[in-house]
Amino acid sequence: MSDTASDSLPDAPVDADVIIAGAGMAGATLGLALASAGLTAILVDPAPFDAQLAPTFDGRSSAIAYASFRQWKALGAGEELEPHAQRIEQILVTDGTSPGAAASRPGSAFLRFDSAEIGDVSGGEPLGYMLENRRIRAGLARTVEVTPGLTVLAPAKVASLQVTPAAALVTLADGRVLKAPLVVGAEGKASVIRQQAGIGVVGWPYGQSGVVATVELERDHEGVAHEYFLPGGPFAILPLTGQRASLVWTEKTAQAEALRGARPEIVHAHMQRRFGEFLGAPKVVGPVFVYPLALALAEQMSAPRVAILGDAAHGVHPIAGQGLNLGLKDAAALAQVLVEALRLGEDIGAEAVLERYAAWRRFDNTMLAAATDVFTRLFSNDIAPLRAARGLGLAVVNQIAPARRFFMREAGGGVGDLPRLLRGEAL
Numbered sequence: 001m002s003d004t005a006s007d008s009l010p011d012a013p014v015d016a017d018v019i020i021a022g023a024g025m026a027g028a029t030l031g032l033a034l035a036s037a038g039l040t041a042i043l044v045d046p047a048p049f050d051a052q053l054a055p056t057f058d059g060r061s062s063a064i065a066y067a068s069f070r071q072w073k074a075l076g077a078g079e080e081l082e083p084h085a086q087r088i089e090q091i092l093v094t095d096g097t098s099p100g101a102a103a104s105r106p107g108s109a110f111l112r113f114d115s116a117e118i119g120d121v122s123g124g125e126p127l128g129y130m131l132e133n134r135r136i137r138a139g140l141a142r143t144v145e146v147t148p149g150l151t152v153l154a155p156a157k158v159a160s161l162q163v164t165p166a167a168a169l170v171t172l173a174d175g176r177v178l179k180a181p182l183v184v185g186a187e188g189k190a191s192v193i194r195q196q197a198g199i200g201v202v203g204w205p206y207g208q209s210g211v212v213a214t215v216e217l218e219r220d221h222e223g224v225a226h227e228y229f230l231p232g233g234p235f236a237i238l239p240l241t242g243q244r245a246s247l248v249w250t251e252k253t254a255q256a257e258a259l260r261g262a263r264p265e266i267v268h269a270h271m272q273r274r275f276g277e278f279l280g281a282p283k284v285v286g287p288v289f290v291y292p293l294a295l296a297l298a299e300q301m302s303a304p305r306v307a308i309l310g311d312a313a314h315g316v317h318p319i320a321g322q323g324l325n326l327g328l329k330d331a332a333a334l335a336q337v338l339v340e341a342l343r344l345g346e347d348i349g350a351e352a353v354l355e356r357y358a359a360w361r362r363f364d365n366t367m368l369a370a371a372t373d374v375f376t377r378l379f380s381n382d383i384a385p386l387r388a389a390r391g392l393g394l395a396v397v398n399q400i401a402p403a404r405r406f407f408m409r410e411a412g413g414g415v416g417d418l419p420r421l422l423r424g425e426a427l
Contacts, residue, residue, distance in 0.1 A: 012179060013179075014167060014179050014180050014181060015042060015178045015179050015180060016040040016041055016042045016151065016178075016180050017034070017039040017040045017041060017180060017181060017182070017342075017348065018034055018039060018040075018041045018042075018180055018181070018182045018183070018184060018338070018348070019041070019042050019044065019168070019170050019178050019180040019182070019183045019184070020041055020042065020043050020044065020183075020184045020186055021044050021045075021158045021170070021183065021184065021185050021186060021187045021191070021192065021193045022043075022044070022045060022184075022185070022186035022187030022188060022191075022310070022312070023043040023044070023045035023049070023141075023144075023152060023154055024045070024137070024186065024187070024188070024310070025062075025133070025136050025137060025140060025310075025324060025327070025328075026186050026309055026310030026311070026324070026327035026328060026330065026331050027043060027045070027184070027186035027187070027309075027310065027331075028043065028137075028140040028141065028143075028144050029071065029072070029075070029140065029327075029328055029331040029332075030184060030186060030309065030330075030331040030334060030335060031043050031144060031147075031150050032075040032076070032077065032140070032143060032144060032147060032150070033071075033075060033331055033332065033335035033421060033427065034149075034335055034338065034339075035147050035148065035149040035150050036074075036075055036076075036426065036427055037335070037339040037342075037427040038149070039149065039338065039339070039342065039348075040149045040150075040151075041149065041150055041151070042150075042151045042152075042153060042178060042180070043144070043150065043151070043152045043153070043154070044153045044154070044156050044157075044158055044170070044172065044178075045152070045153070045154040045155070045156065045187070046154070046155055046156065046157040046187075047154065047155060048154055048155050049141050049152065049154055054134070057134060057137075058133040058134055058137070058289075059133075059212050059213075059214070059286065059287060059288075059289035060132075060133045060212050060246070060248075060289065060291070061130055061131060061132045061133060061212075061214070061238060061240060061246035062130070062131060062133055062136065062321075062323075062324045063088065063128050063129070063130055063225070063238065063321035063322075063325075064085070064128055064129045064130070064131055064136075064324070064325065064328075065128050065322075065325045065328075065411065065412045065413035065414075066122055066125040066126060066127070066128055066129070066412045066413065066414070067412060067413030067414055067418065067422040067423070068324075068325050068328040068329070068413055068422065069081075069085070069125075069128075069129050070421070070422060070423065070424035071328060071331075071332055071421040071422055071424075072139075072140075073424065074421050074424050074425065074426055075143070075421070076143055076147070077139055077140055077143040080138070080139030080140075080142050080143055081131065081135070081136065081139040081140075083241075084131055084132065084135040084139070084241060085129040085130070085131050085241070086129060086130040086131070086223065086239050086240050086241045087115075087126035087129060087223050088115070088126050088127045088128045088129065088130060088223060088224075088225050088238075088239065089114070089115050089116075089126055089127065089222070089223035089224065090112065090113060090114050090115065090127070090222075090223065090224045090225070091112075091113040091127055091224075091225045091226075091227065091411075092110065092111075092112055092113075092224060092225070092226050092227070093110060093111040093112075093113075093226075093227045093229070093394065094110045094111075094226070094227070094228050094229070095110070095228075095229045095379070095390055095394055110394060111394045111404075112404075113127060113404060113408050113411075115127045115408075117404060117405055117408065118405050118408050118409055118412070118414075121409065121414065122409075122412060122414060125412070126223070127225075127408055127411065127412055128321075128411065128412060130225070130238050130239055130240055130246065132214075132240065132246070153172070156172050156173070156174065156176075157172060157173040157192075158170055158171075158172060158173075158187070158192045158193060159171050159172055159173045159192070160192075160196060161183060161192070161193055161196035161197065161306070163197075163303075163304050163305045163306070164305075166181075167179050167180060167181055167305065167349070168180060168181070168182065168183040168305040168306065168349065170183055180349075181305065181347060181348050181349035182305055182306070182307065182338070182348050182349035182354075183305060183306050183307075184306075184307050184308070184309065184334070185197070185306065185307070185308040185309070185312040185313075186308070186309050186310050186312055186327075186331075187312060188310070188311045188312060189296055189311045189312065189315050191308060191311075191312035193306060193308065193312065194298060194306075194308050194312050194313075197303040197304075197306040197308075198303060199298050199299060199300050199303055199306075199308065200298070200299040200300075201296050201297065201298050201299065202296075202297055202299060203294055203295040203296035203297055203315070204294065204295055205292065205293070205294040206293045206294060206295070206317065206376060207252060207253055208233055208250050208251065208252060208253060208256070208292075208293045209250070209251060209252075209253050209256035209257065209290050209291060209292045209293055210248055210249070210250055210256075210290070210291045210293055210318055211247075211248070211249050211250075211251055211256050211259055211288065211289070211290055212246065212247070212248050212288070212289040212290075212291065213246075213247045213267070213271065213284050213286070213288045213289070214240065214244060214245070214246055214247070214284070214285050214286050215244065215245050215247055215271075215282035215283055215284050215285065216243065216244050216282065216283045216285055217243050217244065217245055217279045217280060217282055218279065218280025218281055218282075219243075219278075219279050219280045220243055221237075221239040221243065221245055221279060222239075223239055224239060225237065225238050225239055228274065229379040229390070230249075230274065232249075232250060232251060232252065233249065233250025233251065233376075233379075234248075234249070234250055234318075234319050234379065235247075235248070235249040235250070235274045236248045236249070236318075236321075237275065237279070238321075244285070245279075245282070247271060247275070247282070248318060249271075249274055250293065253292060256290045257290060259288065259290065260288065260290045264284060267284065267288055268284060271284070293317055293318070294315060295315065295316060295317065295369060295372075295373050296314065296315040297313075297314050297315075297365070297366065297369050298312070298313045298314065300358065301313050301330075301357065301358040301361060301362060301365075302351070302354035302355060302357060302358045303354075304349075304351060305349040306354075307334055307354050307357055307358075309327055309330035309331060309334060309361075310324075310326075310327030310330060310331075311323075311327065313327075313330065313361075313365065314326055314327075314365050314368075314369055316368060316369050316372045316373075317372045317373070317375075317376045319372050319375050319376050319379070320368070320371070320372050320375065320411070321411075322368055322372070322411070325413060326364070326365055326368060329361065329364065329413065329419070329422065330361055330365075332418075332419035332420075332421040332422050333357055333360045333361050333419045334357045334361075335419070335421065335427060336419045336420055336421070336427060337353060337354075337356050337357040337360065338353070338357075339427045341353040341356075360417070364416065378390055
């Protein structure tokens with residue numbers, strides 16, 4: 001920050017209660033949560049909102065836990081998102097290429113989850129919802145635009161951060177300086193706020209990339225999600241609205257990058273080998289996307305006048321489909337901590353307040369990151385003893401109804417000390 005800005009702003013009034021760097025899915029959700037309780041927030045994002053809504057901006061789809069979807073409905077975004085949300089009624093997990101739960105004569109190495117089994121505790125909700133990321137972004141953006149108390153600066157990029165005893169000062173790339181009691185880093189794995197706050201990251205690359213494509217199906221998927229654990233990594237067929245599916249499969253990085261620019265017929269051949277025939281021949285619609293996969297976990301989730309959430313705080317393998325849900329849980333927890341602190345007359349940027357948020361989310365994020373790392377290493381190979389052990393494990397869990405119900409509730413976000421928004425309650 002320039003000396004002029006540094007000298008002139010410490011005594012200036014604040015521009016908002018919270019500055020949120022990153023207006024993506026987690027950042028926008030936090031903004032809506034804060035605004036729902038009367039706090040003001042400025043969302044800063046380097047990409048214009050219109051660019052974020054384009055089909056080529058983010059070709060992924062996300063599995064949204066039913067608790068996360070409750071939050072969006074509680075914040076007024078449900079009406080925008082529900083038309084594009086595909087209910088997941090069943091999840092069928094199969095190890096290897098042997099016949100599994102979708103086959104007419106399934107083998108034993110499979111696991112079947114059914115939403116009807118937990119209907120008594122989920123209120124009849126599905127196991128989750130599948131939504132295309134661009135649809136989520138569009139729905140949240142439209143909700144943000146009509147919500148009082150939220151200001152969006154996009155395109156605008158955070159250049160630096162300065163923390164004073166009373167406030168945080170954010171300098172943008174164009175020279176503008178914003179002031180607030182708290183700054184939140186929600187701008188992804190390369191978070192400038194996290195770096196400027198001196199928060200380190202631990203993790204490692206997997207040497208794998210996720211290949212993502214949207215396909216049209218010959219037969220109705222009936223709301224069933226399939227996950228196959230193949231030697232090269234997991235392959236998922238995830239139902240979307242309109243008899244479509246999102247395919248996500250894992251390849252070694254070099255092979256995945258070769259597919260990025262491959263001819264459509266080559267991509268189709270690779271896909272068809274993994275897809276099988278039970279839903280008919282899939283037809284790729286739209287571009288194929290390739291995303292490198294790595295584990296990343298921030299050493300802290302807060303620093304003086306700074307909190308981080310979403311991909312700025314953690315990045316996990318998509319094997320369990322929980323990456324975005326972790327960020328949405330972060331947003332719900334941080335919003336509740338800040339609102340409660342404000343009502344008690346506390347400084348929302350005080351270290352004691354932010355440590356309450358960090359303590360709430362630290363265990364869940366760390367355990368999920370560790371679990372996905374173990375699952376990735378356990379299932380991304382063809383070692384015979386491991387294959388036999390994991391097949392036995394799937395078969396045993398499939399036979400134990402309480403275990404199945406626990407895993408379903410865990411995946412749906414219905415386990416543990418839930419923030420009010422994840423229970424569908426207002427702040």
